[in-house]
Amino acid sequence: MTRTAAGALLAAALLACTVAAAEPTAKEIFGSQRAAAAMPSASFGFYSKGCLAGAAQLPADGPTWQAMRMSRDRRYGHPNTVAFLERLSREAAARGVWPxxxxxxxxxxxxxxxPSGHASHxxxxDADIWLRPMPAGRLTPAEREDYPFRSVLKPGTFEVxxxxxxxxxxxxxxxxxxxPKVQRIFVHPGIKKKLCETTGRERAWLNKVRPFYGHHEHFHVRLFCQPGSPGCTEQRSTGSGDGCGELDWWFDVALQPPxxxxxxxxxxxxxxxxxxxxxxRQVAGAPAIFDGGGVIAAGVSAPPPAALSYAPQVRVPIPTNRPSR
Structure with missing residues (x-):
């Protein structure tokens, strides 16, 4: 190889590295959005690698729910997810299960x-429900930022x-x-163990409750891919059985210190x-739609409510597809 050719290859490599360094990451692109894409409601991809069009926003307050940590601006979901949360809250309150x-x-x-936190969602x-009943008094936006999580485990143990x-x-x-819309629920292995020990003969529902790291201050609900989302990637089936005979690995291996x-x-x-x-790519660059039904041009973000302290807005360019090498 001649010096000229080698120099050209080196220059091309350096240029590619420079372009790669300048290109915004997916979390920068999607983390900067403050309004849903004005597209039909649909989920694309897998729970840990995908996006959402035509999202609905859970109201901050309802008769039987309150949205927490609102400065994170993460109370958007597929319309069926929002409807599920509202329905569950009403039915649990009506049955005297949960206020x-x-x-x-x-x-x-x-x-x-x-930008931080979950790999999924x-x-x-996906939705997180705190393992703490809603207080009788309505929390202010500021209080919802500081209202403490509470673990249901004994301090320093894996037991409820x-x-x-x-x-x-x-x-x-x-x-x-x-x-029937729920695909699985994630809880701490200690909670799964408690559920196995305190559930009677009707145990089929335990199949959906899966042990996972963390999840001792909240439980994580995951819905199936919904109608109208052919681009949504289903998660593998939870199979059969109650899963109660598979907990030893969690306590003996997974939860042990490295x-x-x-x-x-x-x-x-x-x-x-x-x-x-x-x-x-289309979802990221689509026009924005707001609660009032208005649509604005692509790339323009809605200003956050003045009462909340959102992170500063970032205008992130949408990169074009690179040519195949």
């Missing part, structure tokens, strides 16, 4: 990866604290699991728009 839901993260205005079909836990916790999770001297996992490179379903 009202404290709802945490659902999704961003157009889904996609978040990207297609509007019976001073907090009651059958109402089990019944609320059961109500959610028995909804071995001394072990190498930490290598961080994954940030997700780029090119890594996501093709439809997400």
């Amino acid at each position: 009202g839901l404290l709802v945490g993260d659902i999704s961003q205005a157009r889904g996609g990866p978040m 990207q297609i509007g079909l 604290d019976d001073r907090i836990w009651s059958s109402n916790y089990r019944d609320l999770i059961r109500m959610a699991a028995e909804d 071995k001394p001297g072990g190498k930490p996992p290598k961080p994954k490179p940030p997700m780029m728009l090119a890594d996501m379903p093709d439809a997400c």
